[in-house]
Amino acid sequence: MLKDVRFAKSHEWISPVAGGVATVGISAYAVEALTDLVFMQLPAVGRKVKAGESIGEIESVKAVSDLYAPVSGEIVEVNSTLPDHLETLGQDPLGAGWIVKIRPDDPAEIDALLDRAAYEALIGSQPH
Amino acid sequence: MSDSVTPPLPRPTSLRETPLCQWHAAHGGRMVDFAGWNMPVQYASIVDEHLATRSSVGLFDVSHMGRLSVTGPGALDWLESMLTRKVAGIVPGQFRYTLVTADAPAPVVILDDALVSRDSDAADGTPRMGLVINAGNRERVVAWLRSRLPATGVELVDHTLDTAMIAVQGPKGVDIVAGLSSGGDGTRIRALGNYRGTTATVAGHAAAVSRTGYTGEDGVEVTVAAADAVAVWEAILAAALPLGGRACGLGARDTLRLEAGMPLYGHELRADSDPFALGLALAVNLEGRTFPGRGALAVLKAGQPERVRIGLDLGSKRSAREGNPVLGGAGGEIGVVTSGSFAPTIGHAVAMALVDPAFASEGTVVEIAIRDARQQARVVGLPFYCRPPGGGKPPAAG
Numbered sequence: 001m002l003k004d005v006r007f008a009k010s011h012e013w014i015s016p017v018a019g020g021v022a023t024v025g026i027s028a029y030a031v032e033a034l035t036d037l038v039f040m041q042l043p044a045v046g047r048k049v050k051a052g053e054s055i056g057e058i059e060s061v062k063a064v065s066d067l068y069a070p071v072s073g074e075i076v077e078v079n080s081t082l083p084d085h086l087e088t089l090g091q092d093p094l095g096a097g098w099i100v101k102i103r104p105d106d107p108a109e110i111d112a113l114l115d116r117a118a119y120e121a122l123i124g125s126q127p128h
Numbered sequence: 129m130s131d132s133v134t135p136p137l138p139r140p141t142s143l144r145e146t147p148l149c150q151w152h153a154a155h156g157g158r159m160v161d162f163a164g165w166n167m168p169v170q171y172a173s174i175v176d177e178h179l180a181t182r183s184s185v186g187l188f189d190v191s192h193m194g195r196l197s198v199t200g201p202g203a204l205d206w207l208e209s210m211l212t213r214k215v216a217g218i219v220p221g222q223f224r225y226t227l228v229t230a231d232a233p234a235p236v237v238i239l240d241d242a243l244v245s246r247d248s249d250a251a252d253g254t255p256r257m258g259l260v261i262n263a264g265n266r267e268r269v270v271a272w273l274r275s276r277l278p279a280t281g282v283e284l285v286d287h288t289l290d291t292a293m294i295a296v297q298g299p300k301g302v303d304i305v306a307g308l309s310s311g312g313d314g315t316r317i318r319a320l321g322n323y324r325g326t327t328a329t330v331a332g333h334a335a336a337v338s339r340t341g342y343t344g345e346d347g348v349e350v351t352v353a354a355a356d357a358v359a360v361w362e363a364i365l366a367a368a369l370p371l372g373g374r375a376c377g378l379g380a381r382d383t384l385r386l387e388a389g390m391p392l393y394g395h396e397l398r399a400d401s402d403p404f405a406l407g408l409a410l411a412v413n414l415e416g417r418t419f420p421g422r423g424a425l426a427v428l429k430a431g432q433p434e435r436v437r438i439g440l441d442l443g444s445k446r447s448a449r450e451g452n453p454v455l456g457g458a459g460g461e462i463g464v465v466t467s468g469s470f471a472p473t474i475g476h477a478v479a480m481a482l483v484d485p486a487f488a489s490e491g492t493v494v495e496i497a498i499r500d501a502r503q504q505a506r507v508v509g510l511p512f513y514c515r516p517p518g519g520g521k522p523p524a525a526g
Binding site: 061083 | 444
């Protein structure tokens, strides 16, 4: 499954749809770039969101960043234990560090996102 | 994720580099533009660097700060006529915190805050004075001071580019630097009172060592020739690492000074600030003195400030940031946040703000508008963090 994860240019990942629902998190690269994460705000379950819309905040010591919905749909679940265990984002960003589950309006929107190779090319082109 | 994830564009080559810049970049420093200088904001973790400084020692490259010498037979008297802080009576090896003010059309123009020092006297007994100023203000402060130099008797030289300054901050800082000094130098460094300095040989190189800093910890700042910077930095770091110390970036310096309740120029302190409302009365000696801007400062001292500087304890992980409005009981805006962050030693977010004096009493509960959220905060005394007793001696009187 992990190899089928797609990425938004804004560094969120989204899993393939299973049972009508896809899982969303942020990439290891994003966690590493942010560092010192201290606060996370999750969206409300049931909220309808559009692709690119801010659905939460992730704050580091230095700055606050928006978390964007990679596709349009409905938030059906949030990882409510995550804000008190932000270290999970660094330890397992594509697993236990998942952030929300979303029921996509159009699963084809996921296919239009970056595959792993394209995402790695994107971050590889950015200086560390 | 938004812009903060995306790394900065390749560094423009026009940024100034300290003698340690290449070292930082080669050792994992995340380099950013700070006041036109290419500086490390962090190596790995700001929190780890911050906590290492509190518990052991942190090394900070502060070479971007402006370092000026003022020499000649008229040097001391001229600085006495230029600075808000009394310079007369300063003894060799002593440092004082001061403001640099202009006389100007506005009510008051604060060009910078600075440390003024009297170094060891020249062989003929004339005082040699020093000033350490902020990187972002250096050029205008130097230009201002030069414009007011007397025709003879005072020479002002900007040594920023031919020296480096390393802040060695934390409970183990003094011992580490003293241990790298030979003979009586180490003893003299250990014996320094706060805001006192001496010359010494550190790791085999000529240095000026002062018990000063900007972190709320005990420690010293070490100034050496630019050519010696890497050798001295590496020697201090090698002594610090086994003790849990580490190299730190400007990110940790900012969270450390915030916890210590220290104002930062461009944030708490600005050109039109009222220093008395900021709690900086100690930096302004009006009695029997003349200096640029004295009249405007006397008016401020006699008046009632519209805004005063306070500490705010948010008790949350969510941080307030500079510019966030502070709201009073009825939801009206009563002030603005000047600095805010998660405070690693305290474990939650704190902020400094300028607010209506009616809301400045400790224990007052206010709200801060942080993006779309409202965060309650309680007014607390500054500093947020006080280091445990011991270490440096209290500052000498005067």
